[in-house]
Structure formats: structure tokens, C-alpha cells
Amino acid sequence: MDPALNPFNPGSGVRPPELVGRDGEIDAFDLLVARSKSNTVGDRGMVLSGLRGVGKTVLLNVFAEHARRNDWLVIQVEAQPGEAGKKATRAKLARELELGARRLRGKPAWSFLQDAMAGIGNISASLGVTGVSASITTKHQGRADSGNLDIDLEELVEDLSLAMRKARAGFGLFIDEMQDLDEELLTVLLSVQHLAGQRGWPFYIIGAGLPNLPGKISEARTYGERLFLYRTIGQVNEEAASEALALPISRLGASLAPDALSLLLSAANGYPFFLQVYGRSVWEAASEKVISAEDAQVAVRLGTSDLDHGFFEARWQRATNAERLYLRAMAQDGDSPSSTGEIAGRLGKSTTKLAVIRSRLIAKGVVYAPEYGSIQFTVPGMAGFIARQGED
Ligand SMILES: Nc1ncnc2c1ncn2[C@@H]1O[C@H](COP(=O)(O)OP(=O)(O)O)[C@@H](O)[C@H]1O
Ligand SMILES: [Mg+2]
Structure with missing residues (x-):
């Protein structure tokens, strides 16, 4: 649909077309x-x-x-x-x-x-x-x-x-x-x-x-x-997430078929930034006033690629090779926190040796320490992104 009318404009601190769940x-x-x-x-x-x-x-x-x-x-x-x-x-x-x-x-x-x-x-x-x-x-x-x-x-x-x-x-x-x-x-x-x-x-x-x-x-x-x-502040519930996607679209005289909406909802997993990204891509992918499941499938692929090349990539690019090894070891735990001791075990190094890498990653804003002895990604979905990356 007309890109000039796209109501979604994901970006840090950018007010969404529909602010939900808060x-x-x-x-x-x-x-x-x-x-x-x-x-x-x-x-x-x-x-x-x-x-x-x-x-x-x-x-x-x-x-x-x-x-x-x-x-x-x-x-x-x-x-x-x-x-x-x-x-x-x-x-x-x-x-x-x-x-x-x-x-x-x-x-x-x-x-x-x-x-x-x-x-x-x-x-x-x-x-x-x-x-x-x-x-x-x-x-x-x-x-x-x-x-x-x-x-x-x-x-x-x-x-x-x-x-x-x-x-x-x-x-x-x-x-x-x-x-x-x-x-x-x-x-x-x-x-x-x-x-x-x-x-x-x-x-x-x-x-x-x-x-x-x-x-x-x-x-x-x-x-x-x-x-x-x-x-x-975290994920929004399904009702709120649906409104975040459906209302801006319906205000412009279009709508999402129910199966299209559910595809987008499960891709975004309730995360506001992801809702905006998939919202933008579904608007780009759609050609009819009633947006179909096929459009949504294309949109999920486009949106995920946007995220991979922007949101996630920006953080991945900041990491050196040694830091990426550390991130890969973390990614084995998915988006849950990892124990720094276990990471050391996986990498066959001592936690003291890894402390420098860990604090550099913290300084770069890629990870944070939820509590002493544990470490977690600052962005949701980072582990999935890392899994999608080939070895380099
Ligand atoms: N309540 C909300 N409903 C829908 N979209 C939201 C909501 N809050 C934020 N967003 C969208 O999510 C993205 C990230 O918002 P931002 O405030 O920068 O997050 P944070 O500061 O937590 O990193 C922006 O594109 C914004 O428009
Ligand atoms: Mg912020």
C-alpha cells in the first residue's frame, strides 16, 4: 500500500501510532x-x-x-x-x-x-x-x-x-x-x-x-x-498487541484478516518495537484493503530481515571476534540469563579471564548483569538472531 501513508515508523523513542498496554x-x-x-x-x-x-x-x-x-x-x-x-x-x-x-x-x-x-x-x-x-x-x-x-x-x-x-x-x-x-x-x-x-x-x-x-x-x-x-516495562498482552497493529491500519480504511493478525502477533511476541517493525512491513507487503495471511507471511520475512540488519546487527557489529564467541556461548541459554561460570565452562576459560570481555560487552550496551554472577542480552530475541548467523 502507499508507502507515504505507512502509519508505522519504528525507532528509538518514536511515539507509536497507537500507544498500548501502559x-x-x-x-x-x-x-x-x-x-x-x-x-x-x-x-x-x-x-x-x-x-x-x-x-x-x-x-x-x-x-x-x-x-x-x-x-x-x-x-x-x-x-x-x-x-x-x-x-x-x-x-x-x-x-x-x-x-x-x-x-x-x-x-x-x-x-x-x-x-x-x-x-x-x-x-x-x-x-x-x-x-x-x-x-x-x-x-x-x-x-x-x-x-x-x-x-x-x-x-x-x-x-x-x-x-x-x-x-x-x-x-x-x-x-x-x-x-x-x-x-x-x-x-x-x-x-x-x-x-x-x-x-x-x-x-x-x-x-x-x-x-x-x-x-x-x-x-x-x-x-x-x-x-x-x-x-x-515489558511485553504487552495479546489484546494490546492486536490494537497496536490493527487500529492504525483500520484508521486508514484497511484491515488485517484474522489469520494475518495472528501471524504478526506471534512474530512480534508482544514486544513494542517488533510490533512497529512488523506493522511497517505488513503495510509494505499488502496490496489489498483486507490484508491476507500471505501478505503477513511476506511481512514477517521482511520484518525479521529488517531487524536482523538493523536492531540486532548494530549490536553484533560492535562486538569483536572474542566478544562474539562470548555472545554465542550466552545464546545457548536463549534469551534467559546465563551464569558467568557456565559461560566460562563452555568457553574453557576462567571467569577472571573473561571478565574483561564481559565488561566491554556491558559498556557497549549489548549485555547487562541482572545480578551478580549472571549475564543477559539487553535486547529480546538476540539469542535467536545469533543462532541465525553463520560462523564467522
Ligand atoms: N506502548 C507501546 N505501544 C506500541 N508501540 C510502542 C509502545 N511503546 C513503544 N513503542 C514503540 O516501540 C519502539 C521502542 O520504543 P522505545 O521507547 O524507544 O523503547 P526503549 O526505550 O524501551 O528501548 C518505538 O518504535 C515505539 O514507537
Ligand atoms: Mg530507550
């Missing part, structure tokens, strides 16, 4: 926003965790959008791994703090925020950033200017959230790929979130990341478990 999370966040209007305090932030391609970034964006519409102070950052990533993330945070506040110009919070603005200028130094915020007039010296990240961030969050409370709104810090946040910043942010809960500041961290994120949070701070509402 009502519980959306309701929980809407409630948080609603309660901020009446200055109800004591709510927790939220942490979304799950594999790649399940829809965490999209959901985080939906939340941020909702908060913005309700005149919240909204700051969005994506954490990046490594030393360079740490610098980049901190610089982004400093810049976003300034921009986020400026976006509220003309909103009820604007006048209350004026006094906190000096702190925004000052925080840049403790985040290791120079040259930001020269434009901000320092009315209120002595706030967030100690040069210690923990003290400064705490003061700044206090000033900003008290200003937001006066405006009957909240301050949301949205952090994507939160598992990659550097440990110092993570710890400081958790302490500030903790303090906010105790003091009734409407400051909420809303994080998204890989399944190891909740573990990282409680490792950093023992009270981390109680700071957030944790939601695991």
Missing part, C-alpha cells in the same frame, strides 16, 4: 501530577525498567509531556556511560536546568522562580561545567555555590521545588538510561530525592533504564527501594 503507568503518573495541584506531598517518583525496545523512552516522554502541559518544571536528560558520558550528562543537566526554568516564562511559576535562578547559574561549576548561565543575574548569592555537588544540588532543588510548590505544580527530573548515570551523581540525586520526600518538596525523579536499574539504585542507597514506584 494505562497503569500513565494513570500512576497522572495521579502524581494531579496531586501536585493540591500540594499533596509524600509521593514517590517512578522508575521504569526493562529491556531495549519495550517502550521506556516513549513512556518517559509521554510523562514529561503531561507534566509540561501542567506547567511543571521539567528537566530531561539521558545518561551516558563512561568518563566522557559522565561529563556530557552533567553538562546537559546544567544546561537543561537553565532552559527548563526559562521555558516557564509567562507561566504561574515564573515569578516564584526568579529567586532560584541564581542557584542555577551557580550549580554549573559543581557539575563541572563552565561558561553556562553567564546571562543569569545573581540576585541571590550564596545559594548552590559551595562547589560541592551534594550541597549545591540539594539547595537548588529545594529552591526550585519550593517555587514550584507556590505555583501548585511540581519539579520533574526525567532521566533516561539511568543505569548509566555516574555513581556520584546517582548517589547525590537519590539523597536529594530522599530529602524531598521528608521535607515535602514536590521534586520527583522519573527514571528509565535496563532491568539492572533498580538494583543499582538500592546498591547506591539502601533506602533507594522505598524512594520510587518501580514498574517493570
Whole structure:
């Protein structure tokens, strides 16, 4: 059918034509926003965790959008791994703090925020950033200017959230790929979130990341478990998956024959990214208004090939030969976690020797450690992809 009309456009963080299966999370966040209007305090932030391609970034964006519409102070950052990533993330945070506040110009919070603005200028130094915020007039010296990240961030969050409370709104810090946040910043942010809960500041961290994120949070701070509402984001159920495919198609005056739909559903296995990929390919493969099972068969082949050459291949290409051997050994366990000891056994090497390979694969974002002594692919279906690859 007309490719120009194809409603499906799979991509990281791209809003799907039909967002399905996330009502519980959306309701929980809407409630948080609603309660901020009446200055109800004591709510927790939220942490979304799950594999790649399940829809965490999209959901985080939906939340941020909702908060913005309700005149919240909204700051969005994506954490990046490594030393360079740490610098980049901190610089982004400093810049976003300034921009986020400026976006509220003309909103009820604007006048209350004026006094906190000096702190925004000052925080840049403790985040290791120079040259930001020269434009901000320092009315209120002595706030967030100690040069210690923990003290400064705490003061700044206090000033900003008290200003937001006066405006009957909240301050949301949205952090994507939160598992990659550097440990110092993570710890400081958790302490500030903790303090906010105790003091009734409407400051909420809303994080998204890989399944190891909740573990990282409680490792950093023992009270981390109680700071957030944790939601695991994963496959959507069959009804939701059907809607994700069928509704965008029917809105354009076409439809999926029942057997066509079931072929696509079983190929996508409830994973949001896969639903979008097979949705796109079935639109490409179809020629009639009622899309047949034959069209769907072609679409499954096309979609799988798209995934193999994109989503999976991108990760496979990043791996060296030694790393691929490691991934192949993991793939014997399918998409379930592997024991690092067993992998070592399969490869006839010691776990210590393999530790370097493992941490390089983690740094490349291909695998993560769900818990000590085990390792798992970050993307669903990676084991099947590896099985489809010939030896190289
Ligand atoms: N609830 C959903 N329903 C349908 N499609 C979704 C949903 N959430 C995400 N998607 C689609 O899945 C893909 C991956 O979403 P993304 O948010 O980038 O995942 P993640 O951040 O978990 O890796 C995108 O193409 C997006 O449009
Ligand atoms: Mg994402």
C-alpha cells in the first residue's frame, strides 16, 4: 500500500501510532501530577525498567509531556556511560536546568522562580561545567555555590521545588538510561530525592533504564527501594498487541484478516518495537484493503530481515571476534540469563579471564548483569538472531 501513508515508523523513542498496554503507568503518573495541584506531598517518583525496545523512552516522554502541559518544571536528560558520558550528562543537566526554568516564562511559576535562578547559574561549576548561565543575574548569592555537588544540588532543588510548590505544580527530573548515570551523581540525586520526600518538596525523579536499574539504585542507597514506584516495562498482552497493529491500519480504511493478525502477533511476541517493525512491513507487503495471511507471511520475512540488519546487527557489529564467541556461548541459554561460570565452562576459560570481555560487552550496551554472577542480552530475541548467523 502507499508507502507515504505507512502509519508505522519504528525507532528509538518514536511515539507509536497507537500507544498500548501502559494505562497503569500513565494513570500512576497522572495521579502524581494531579496531586501536585493540591500540594499533596509524600509521593514517590517512578522508575521504569526493562529491556531495549519495550517502550521506556516513549513512556518517559509521554510523562514529561503531561507534566509540561501542567506547567511543571521539567528537566530531561539521558545518561551516558563512561568518563566522557559522565561529563556530557552533567553538562546537559546544567544546561537543561537553565532552559527548563526559562521555558516557564509567562507561566504561574515564573515569578516564584526568579529567586532560584541564581542557584542555577551557580550549580554549573559543581557539575563541572563552565561558561553556562553567564546571562543569569545573581540576585541571590550564596545559594548552590559551595562547589560541592551534594550541597549545591540539594539547595537548588529545594529552591526550585519550593517555587514550584507556590505555583501548585511540581519539579520533574526525567532521566533516561539511568543505569548509566555516574555513581556520584546517582548517589547525590537519590539523597536529594530522599530529602524531598521528608521535607515535602514536590521534586520527583522519573527514571528509565535496563532491568539492572533498580538494583543499582538500592546498591547506591539502601533506602533507594522505598524512594520510587518501580514498574517493570515489558511485553504487552495479546489484546494490546492486536490494537497496536490493527487500529492504525483500520484508521486508514484497511484491515488485517484474522489469520494475518495472528501471524504478526506471534512474530512480534508482544514486544513494542517488533510490533512497529512488523506493522511497517505488513503495510509494505499488502496490496489489498483486507490484508491476507500471505501478505503477513511476506511481512514477517521482511520484518525479521529488517531487524536482523538493523536492531540486532548494530549490536553484533560492535562486538569483536572474542566478544562474539562470548555472545554465542550466552545464546545457548536463549534469551534467559546465563551464569558467568557456565559461560566460562563452555568457553574453557576462567571467569577472571573473561571478565574483561564481559565488561566491554556491558559498556557497549549489548549485555547487562541482572545480578551478580549472571549475564543477559539487553535486547529480546538476540539469542535467536545469533543462532541465525553463520560462523564467522
Ligand atoms: N506502548 C507501546 N505501544 C506500541 N508501540 C510502542 C509502545 N511503546 C513503544 N513503542 C514503540 O516501540 C519502539 C521502542 O520504543 P522505545 O521507547 O524507544 O523503547 P526503549 O526505550 O524501551 O528501548 C518505538 O518504535 C515505539 O514507537
Ligand atoms: Mg530507550
